[in-house]
Amino acid sequence: xxxxxxxxxxxxxxxxxxxxxRLLSIARAIVGNSATAEDVVQQAFANLYQxxxxxxxxDPGGLLRRTVVNESLRILRQPRPAVLSDETADAxxxxxxxRVNGRGAGPxxxxxxxxxxxxxxxAIERLPDHFRAALVLCEYEQMSYVQIADVLGxxxxxxxxxxxxxxxxxxxxxxxxxPDRWDA
Amino acid sequence: MNVSDSDxxxxxxxxxxxxxxxxxxxxxxxxxxxKDLAAAWESLQTQRAARLTMWHEDQPSQQRANMVASRVMRxxxxxxxWNRWGWVSRLVGTVAACVVLGFALGWYGRGTRxxxxxxxxxxxxxxYRVELTDETGRAVAAQTFHSLDKAVEFANDVDQWRTAQRRxxxxxxxxxxxxxxxx
Numbered sequence: 001x002x003x004x005x006x007x008x009x010x011x012x013x014x015x016x017x018x019x020x021x022r023l024l025s026i027a028r029a030i031v032g033n034s035a036t037a038e039d040v041v042q043q044a045f046a047n048l049y050q051x052x053x054x055x056x057x058x059d060p061g062g063l064l065r066r067t068v069v070n071e072s073l074r075i076l077r078q079p080r081p082a083v084l085s086d087e088t089a090d091a092x093x094x095x096x097x098x099r100v101n102g103r104g105a106g107p108x109x110x111x112x113x114x115x116x117x118x119x120x121x122x123a124i125e126r127l128p129d130h131f132r133a134a135l136v137l138c139e140y141e142q143m144s145y146v147q148i149a150d151v152l153g154x155x156x157x158x159x160x161x162x163x164x165x166x167x168x169x170x171x172x173x174x175x176x177x178x179p180d181r182w183d184a
Numbered sequence: 185m186n187v188s189d190s191d192x193x194x195x196x197x198x199x200x201x202x203x204x205x206x207x208x209x210x211x212x213x214x215x216x217x218x219k220d221l222a223a224a225w226e227s228l229q230t231q232r233a234a235r236l237t238m239w240h241e242d243q244p245s246q247q248r249a250n251m252v253a254s255r256v257m258r259x260x261x262x263x264x265x266w267n268r269w270g271w272v273s274r275l276v277g278t279v280a281a282c283v284v285l286g287f288a289l290g291w292y293g294r295g296t297r298x299x300x301x302x303x304x305x306x307x308x309x310x311x312y313r314v315e316l317t318d319e320t321g322r323a324v325a326a327q328t329f330h331s332l333d334k335a336v337e338f339a340n341d342v343d344q345w346r347t348a349q350r351r352x353x354x355x356x357x358x359x360x361x362x363x364x365x366x367x
Contacts, residue, residue, distance in 0.1 A: 021249035045256045120234045140239045
Protein backbone atom coordinates (compact mmCIF):
# COMPACT_ATOMS: atom_id res chain seq x y z
CA UNK A 1 0.00 0.00 0.00
CA UNK A 2 1.48 3.35 -0.98
CA UNK A 3 2.00 6.14 1.51
CA UNK A 4 -0.68 8.79 1.70
CA UNK A 5 -0.04 11.33 -1.04
CA UNK A 6 2.43 9.11 -2.91
CA UNK A 7 1.24 6.89 -5.70
CA UNK A 8 2.82 3.56 -6.59
CA UNK A 9 4.21 5.28 -9.66
CA UNK A 10 5.99 7.93 -7.58
CA UNK A 11 7.32 5.38 -5.11
CA UNK A 12 8.59 3.25 -7.96
CA UNK A 13 10.42 6.21 -9.49
CA UNK A 14 11.92 7.03 -6.11
CA UNK A 15 13.14 3.45 -5.78
CA UNK A 16 14.77 3.67 -9.22
CA UNK A 17 16.52 6.92 -8.26
CA UNK A 18 17.66 5.78 -4.82
CA UNK A 19 18.57 2.15 -5.38
CA UNK A 20 20.07 1.96 -8.85
CA UNK A 21 23.66 2.51 -7.75
CA ARG A 22 23.55 -0.19 -5.08
CA LEU A 23 21.81 -2.61 -7.42
CA LEU A 24 24.37 -1.97 -10.15
CA SER A 25 27.12 -2.83 -7.69
CA ILE A 26 25.47 -6.10 -6.70
CA ALA A 27 24.79 -7.07 -10.29
CA ARG A 28 28.34 -6.10 -11.28
CA ALA A 29 29.79 -8.27 -8.52
CA ILE A 30 27.74 -11.28 -9.62
CA VAL A 31 27.84 -11.07 -13.43
CA GLY A 32 31.40 -9.76 -13.66
CA ASN A 33 31.07 -6.82 -16.05
CA SER A 34 29.37 -3.45 -15.98
CA ALA A 35 27.52 -3.57 -19.32
CA THR A 36 25.70 -6.77 -18.38
CA ALA A 37 25.09 -5.39 -14.90
CA GLU A 38 23.28 -2.39 -16.39
CA ASP A 39 21.16 -4.69 -18.54
CA VAL A 40 20.36 -6.79 -15.49
CA VAL A 41 19.23 -3.80 -13.43
CA GLN A 42 17.19 -2.36 -16.28
CA GLN A 43 15.46 -5.70 -16.90
CA ALA A 44 14.84 -6.18 -13.19
CA PHE A 45 13.11 -2.80 -12.94
CA ALA A 46 11.13 -3.46 -16.12
CA ASN A 47 9.91 -6.79 -14.71
CA LEU A 48 8.93 -5.22 -11.41
CA TYR A 49 7.17 -2.33 -13.12
CA GLN A 50 4.88 -4.72 -14.98
CA UNK A 51 3.57 -6.05 -11.65
CA UNK A 52 4.20 -2.92 -9.58
CA UNK A 53 0.77 -2.96 -7.96
CA UNK A 54 1.49 -6.29 -6.30
CA UNK A 55 4.34 -4.98 -4.20
CA UNK A 56 4.81 -2.66 -1.26
CA UNK A 57 7.08 0.12 -2.49
CA UNK A 58 7.55 1.84 0.84
CA ASP A 59 10.61 -0.29 1.61
CA PRO A 60 11.55 -2.03 -1.64
CA GLY A 61 15.22 -2.79 -0.82
CA GLY A 62 14.78 -6.53 -0.26
CA LEU A 63 12.50 -6.94 -3.25
CA LEU A 64 14.88 -5.09 -5.57
CA ARG A 65 17.91 -6.98 -4.31
CA ARG A 66 16.19 -10.33 -4.74
CA THR A 67 15.02 -9.42 -8.25
CA VAL A 68 18.46 -8.23 -9.33
CA VAL A 69 20.21 -11.31 -7.94
CA ASN A 70 17.77 -13.64 -9.65
CA GLU A 71 18.03 -11.71 -12.92
CA SER A 72 21.84 -11.86 -12.67
CA LEU A 73 21.77 -15.62 -12.16
CA ARG A 74 19.32 -15.98 -15.05
CA ILE A 75 21.64 -14.03 -17.32
CA LEU A 76 24.58 -16.16 -16.22
CA ARG A 77 22.68 -19.34 -17.09
CA GLN A 78 22.32 -18.16 -20.69
CA PRO A 79 25.04 -18.84 -23.27
CA ARG A 80 27.59 -16.06 -22.91
CA PRO A 81 29.21 -14.12 -25.74
CA ALA A 82 32.75 -12.94 -25.21
CA VAL A 83 32.72 -9.77 -23.10
CA LEU A 84 35.53 -7.27 -22.86
CA SER A 85 36.77 -6.70 -19.36
CA ASP A 86 35.74 -3.44 -17.73
CA GLU A 87 39.30 -2.17 -17.74
CA THR A 88 39.27 -1.94 -21.53
CA ALA A 89 35.57 -1.63 -22.22
CA ASP A 90 34.36 1.18 -20.03
CA ALA A 91 36.91 2.52 -17.69
CA UNK A 92 34.86 5.73 -17.54
CA UNK A 93 31.71 3.97 -16.46
CA UNK A 94 33.05 2.24 -13.44
CA UNK A 95 35.62 4.05 -11.39
CA UNK A 96 38.75 1.95 -11.36
CA UNK A 97 41.18 3.07 -8.73
CA UNK A 98 44.55 1.66 -7.89
CA ARG A 99 44.02 1.94 -4.19
CA VAL A 100 41.10 2.14 -1.86
CA ASN A 101 41.42 4.34 1.17
CA GLY A 102 40.26 1.94 3.82
CA ARG A 103 36.51 2.14 3.13
CA GLY A 104 34.04 -0.31 4.53
CA ALA A 105 35.57 -3.36 6.08
CA GLY A 106 38.46 -2.04 8.09
CA PRO A 107 42.17 -1.29 7.94
CA UNK A 108 43.10 -4.34 5.87
CA UNK A 109 41.22 -2.97 2.89
CA UNK A 110 43.60 -0.05 2.49
CA UNK A 111 46.53 -2.41 2.17
CA UNK A 112 45.32 -4.19 -0.94
CA UNK A 113 47.14 -3.11 -4.10
CA UNK A 114 45.76 -3.11 -7.60
CA UNK A 115 47.66 -6.22 -8.66
CA UNK A 116 46.11 -8.14 -5.80
CA UNK A 117 42.70 -6.80 -6.78
CA UNK A 118 43.15 -8.07 -10.33
CA UNK A 119 44.19 -11.48 -9.03
CA UNK A 120 41.18 -11.64 -6.76
CA UNK A 121 38.91 -10.57 -9.63
CA UNK A 122 40.20 -13.36 -11.84
CA ALA A 123 39.79 -15.86 -9.03
CA ILE A 124 36.20 -14.76 -8.34
CA GLU A 125 35.33 -15.02 -12.04
CA ARG A 126 36.18 -18.71 -11.86
CA LEU A 127 33.70 -19.41 -9.06
CA PRO A 128 30.41 -21.15 -9.85
CA ASP A 129 27.58 -18.60 -10.13
CA HIS A 130 25.78 -19.58 -6.93
CA PHE A 131 28.97 -19.58 -4.88
CA ARG A 132 29.76 -16.09 -6.15
CA ALA A 133 26.22 -14.80 -5.53
CA ALA A 134 26.17 -16.18 -2.00
CA LEU A 135 29.58 -14.66 -1.26
CA VAL A 136 28.57 -11.26 -2.65
CA LEU A 137 25.41 -11.16 -0.55
CA CYS A 138 27.27 -12.33 2.55
CA GLU A 139 30.37 -10.13 2.41
CA TYR A 140 29.47 -7.16 0.22
CA GLU A 141 25.82 -6.84 1.19
CA GLN A 142 26.48 -8.12 4.72
CA MET A 143 23.31 -10.17 4.71
CA SER A 144 22.66 -12.97 7.20
CA TYR A 145 22.53 -16.60 6.07
CA VAL A 146 18.74 -16.53 6.55
CA GLN A 147 18.36 -13.52 4.24
CA ILE A 148 20.70 -15.03 1.64
CA ALA A 149 18.75 -18.29 1.70
CA ASP A 150 15.58 -16.29 1.12
CA VAL A 151 17.04 -14.33 -1.80
CA LEU A 152 18.59 -17.35 -3.49
CA GLY A 153 15.69 -19.67 -2.76
CA UNK A 154 17.94 -22.14 -0.96
CA UNK A 155 18.20 -23.70 2.48
CA UNK A 156 20.48 -22.21 5.14
CA UNK A 157 22.83 -25.25 5.17
CA UNK A 158 23.06 -24.97 1.39
CA UNK A 159 24.02 -21.29 1.68
CA UNK A 160 26.66 -22.12 4.31
CA UNK A 161 28.07 -24.81 2.02
CA UNK A 162 28.18 -22.45 -0.98
CA UNK A 163 30.00 -19.77 1.00
CA UNK A 164 32.40 -22.25 2.59
CA UNK A 165 33.22 -23.94 -0.73
CA UNK A 166 33.47 -20.60 -2.46
CA UNK A 167 36.08 -19.39 0.01
CA UNK A 168 38.00 -22.66 -0.19
CA UNK A 169 38.00 -22.54 -3.98
CA UNK A 170 39.03 -18.87 -3.99
CA UNK A 171 41.93 -19.54 -1.63
CA UNK A 172 43.09 -22.38 -3.85
CA UNK A 173 42.81 -20.28 -7.04
CA UNK A 174 44.68 -17.38 -5.43
CA UNK A 175 47.50 -19.71 -4.50
CA UNK A 176 47.69 -20.84 -8.11
CA UNK A 177 47.53 -17.32 -9.57
CA UNK A 178 49.89 -15.63 -7.13
CA PRO A 179 51.63 -18.24 -5.02
CA ASP A 180 54.20 -15.81 -3.57
CA ARG A 181 51.47 -13.59 -2.14
CA TRP A 182 48.75 -16.04 -1.16
CA ASP A 183 50.61 -19.19 -0.19
CA ALA A 184 49.83 -18.90 3.50
CA MET B 185 48.35 -24.22 8.45
CA ASN B 186 46.93 -27.10 10.44
CA VAL B 187 43.34 -26.17 11.22
CA SER B 188 40.55 -28.73 11.42
CA ASP B 189 37.47 -28.34 9.19
CA SER B 190 35.24 -27.71 12.19
CA ASP B 191 37.53 -24.95 13.49
CA UNK B 192 37.71 -23.42 10.04
CA UNK B 193 33.90 -23.48 9.84
CA UNK B 194 33.73 -21.74 13.22
CA UNK B 195 36.14 -19.08 11.96
CA UNK B 196 33.96 -18.53 8.91
CA UNK B 197 30.83 -18.22 11.06
CA UNK B 198 32.65 -15.64 13.17
CA UNK B 199 33.77 -13.79 10.07
CA UNK B 200 30.17 -13.65 8.83
CA UNK B 201 28.81 -12.56 12.23
CA UNK B 202 26.83 -15.76 12.57
CA UNK B 203 28.65 -17.18 15.59
CA UNK B 204 27.05 -16.55 19.01
CA UNK B 205 29.10 -14.15 21.12
CA UNK B 206 30.04 -16.76 23.75
CA UNK B 207 31.40 -19.14 21.12
CA UNK B 208 33.24 -16.26 19.47
CA UNK B 209 34.90 -15.38 22.77
CA UNK B 210 36.01 -18.98 23.22
CA UNK B 211 37.42 -19.04 19.70
CA UNK B 212 39.32 -15.79 20.25
CA UNK B 213 40.79 -17.22 23.43
CA UNK B 214 41.90 -20.32 21.51
CA UNK B 215 43.67 -18.10 18.99
CA UNK B 216 45.90 -16.78 21.76
CA UNK B 217 47.45 -20.23 22.14
CA UNK B 218 46.95 -21.72 18.66
CA LYS B 219 49.09 -19.94 16.08
CA ASP B 220 47.64 -21.93 13.17
CA LEU B 221 44.13 -20.93 14.16
CA ALA B 222 45.22 -17.29 14.43
CA ALA B 223 46.94 -17.49 11.02
CA ALA B 224 43.82 -19.00 9.46
CA TRP B 225 41.72 -16.20 10.94
CA GLU B 226 44.08 -13.58 9.58
CA SER B 227 44.09 -15.23 6.17
CA LEU B 228 40.29 -15.27 6.07
CA GLN B 229 40.16 -11.60 6.98
CA THR B 230 42.81 -10.64 4.43
CA GLN B 231 41.05 -12.46 1.62
CA ARG B 232 37.71 -10.93 2.51
CA ALA B 233 39.32 -7.47 2.60
CA ALA B 234 40.75 -8.07 -0.88
CA ARG B 235 37.30 -9.03 -2.18
CA LEU B 236 35.69 -5.99 -0.59
CA THR B 237 38.34 -3.73 -2.10
CA MET B 238 37.68 -5.18 -5.53
CA TRP B 239 33.90 -4.81 -5.20
CA HIS B 240 34.24 -1.24 -4.00
CA GLU B 241 36.47 -0.43 -6.94
CA ASP B 242 33.85 -1.82 -9.29
CA GLN B 243 31.11 0.29 -7.77
CA PRO B 244 29.70 2.66 -10.39
CA SER B 245 29.90 6.41 -9.95
CA GLN B 246 26.74 8.25 -8.88
CA GLN B 247 26.70 9.95 -12.28
CA ARG B 248 26.69 6.60 -14.07
CA ALA B 249 23.97 5.31 -11.76
CA ASN B 250 21.85 8.39 -12.53
CA MET B 251 22.26 7.75 -16.25
CA VAL B 252 21.13 4.15 -15.85
CA ALA B 253 18.18 5.27 -13.69
CA SER B 254 17.15 7.76 -16.40
CA ARG B 255 17.44 5.06 -19.02
CA VAL B 256 15.30 2.71 -16.94
CA MET B 257 12.54 5.32 -16.63
CA ARG B 258 12.76 6.21 -20.32
CA UNK B 259 12.53 2.54 -21.35
CA UNK B 260 9.53 2.07 -19.10
CA UNK B 261 7.78 5.09 -20.63
CA UNK B 262 8.54 3.85 -24.14
CA UNK B 263 7.26 0.42 -23.17
CA UNK B 264 4.06 1.97 -21.84
CA UNK B 265 3.57 3.93 -25.06
CA TRP B 266 4.09 0.80 -27.11
CA ASN B 267 1.61 -1.07 -24.95
CA ARG B 268 -0.98 1.67 -25.49
CA TRP B 269 -0.41 1.73 -29.25
CA GLY B 270 -0.37 -2.03 -29.28
CA TRP B 271 -3.80 -2.05 -27.65
CA VAL B 272 -5.17 0.47 -30.16
CA SER B 273 -3.69 -1.38 -33.12
CA ARG B 274 -5.11 -4.67 -31.83
CA LEU B 275 -8.55 -3.06 -31.57
CA VAL B 276 -8.34 -1.58 -35.06
CA GLY B 277 -7.07 -4.87 -36.45
CA THR B 278 -9.93 -6.79 -34.85
CA VAL B 279 -12.55 -4.41 -36.28
CA ALA B 280 -10.95 -4.57 -39.72
CA ALA B 281 -10.85 -8.35 -39.58
CA CYS B 282 -14.55 -8.45 -38.66
CA VAL B 283 -15.44 -6.16 -41.60
CA VAL B 284 -13.40 -8.24 -44.03
CA LEU B 285 -14.88 -11.47 -42.69
CA GLY B 286 -18.43 -10.12 -42.97
CA PHE B 287 -17.79 -8.94 -46.51
CA ALA B 288 -16.27 -12.29 -47.46
CA LEU B 289 -19.18 -14.24 -45.99
CA GLY B 290 -21.69 -11.99 -47.76
CA TRP B 291 -19.85 -12.31 -51.04
CA TYR B 292 -19.63 -16.06 -50.66
CA GLY B 293 -23.32 -16.38 -49.80
CA ARG B 294 -24.33 -14.23 -52.75
CA GLY B 295 -22.15 -16.28 -55.10
CA THR B 296 -23.64 -19.55 -53.87
CA ARG B 297 -27.24 -18.40 -54.43
CA UNK B 298 -26.59 -17.24 -57.98
CA UNK B 299 -25.00 -20.58 -58.80
CA UNK B 300 -28.22 -22.48 -57.94
CA UNK B 301 -31.58 -22.37 -59.69
CA UNK B 302 -33.11 -18.92 -59.21
CA UNK B 303 -36.87 -18.85 -58.60
CA UNK B 304 -37.35 -16.03 -61.07
CA UNK B 305 -35.46 -17.91 -63.72
CA UNK B 306 -37.58 -20.93 -63.02
CA UNK B 307 -40.71 -18.85 -63.45
CA UNK B 308 -39.52 -17.36 -66.68
CA UNK B 309 -38.36 -20.72 -67.93
CA UNK B 310 -41.79 -22.28 -67.37
CA UNK B 311 -43.80 -22.65 -70.59
CA TYR B 312 -47.40 -23.49 -71.27
CA ARG B 313 -47.97 -26.02 -73.90
CA VAL B 314 -51.28 -26.44 -75.70
CA GLU B 315 -51.67 -29.81 -77.34
CA LEU B 316 -54.30 -30.46 -79.95
CA THR B 317 -55.62 -34.04 -79.72
CA ASP B 318 -58.04 -36.01 -81.86
CA GLU B 319 -61.08 -37.96 -80.64
CA THR B 320 -58.89 -40.81 -79.41
CA GLY B 321 -56.74 -38.48 -77.26
CA ARG B 322 -53.64 -38.68 -79.51
CA ALA B 323 -51.72 -35.43 -79.83
CA VAL B 324 -51.77 -34.18 -83.35
CA ALA B 325 -50.15 -30.80 -82.81
CA ALA B 326 -48.65 -28.65 -79.99
CA GLN B 327 -48.02 -24.99 -79.35
CA THR B 328 -46.04 -23.49 -76.43
CA PHE B 329 -46.65 -20.12 -74.75
CA HIS B 330 -44.75 -18.15 -72.14
CA SER B 331 -47.86 -17.19 -70.23
CA LEU B 332 -50.97 -18.97 -69.11
CA ASP B 333 -53.20 -16.20 -70.44
CA LYS B 334 -51.86 -16.60 -73.93
CA ALA B 335 -52.20 -20.36 -73.72
CA VAL B 336 -55.80 -20.11 -72.48
CA GLU B 337 -56.57 -17.55 -75.14
CA PHE B 338 -55.16 -19.90 -77.77
CA ALA B 339 -57.13 -22.83 -76.36
CA ASN B 340 -60.33 -20.76 -76.44
CA ASP B 341 -59.63 -19.80 -80.04
CA VAL B 342 -59.08 -23.43 -80.93
CA ASP B 343 -62.31 -24.31 -79.07
CA GLN B 344 -64.26 -21.75 -81.04
CA TRP B 345 -62.69 -23.02 -84.21
CA ARG B 346 -63.56 -26.62 -83.24
CA THR B 347 -67.19 -25.60 -82.55
CA ALA B 348 -67.32 -24.02 -85.97
CA GLN B 349 -65.82 -27.15 -87.48
CA ARG B 350 -68.40 -29.36 -85.73
CA ARG B 351 -71.12 -27.33 -87.21
CA UNK B 352 -69.41 -27.82 -90.53
CA UNK B 353 -68.94 -31.63 -89.86
CA UNK B 354 -65.12 -31.63 -89.57
CA UNK B 355 -62.99 -33.94 -87.43
CA UNK B 356 -62.78 -33.41 -83.64
CA UNK B 357 -59.66 -31.74 -82.29
CA UNK B 358 -59.41 -31.13 -78.49
CA UNK B 359 -56.94 -28.50 -77.12
CA UNK B 360 -55.19 -29.54 -73.87
CA UNK B 361 -53.16 -26.97 -71.89
CA UNK B 362 -50.07 -28.36 -70.04
CA UNK B 363 -47.49 -26.65 -67.87
CA UNK B 364 -43.96 -27.67 -68.79
CA UNK B 365 -40.46 -26.85 -67.47
CA UNK B 366 -37.94 -26.04 -70.04
CA UNK B 367 -34.82 -27.90 -68.86
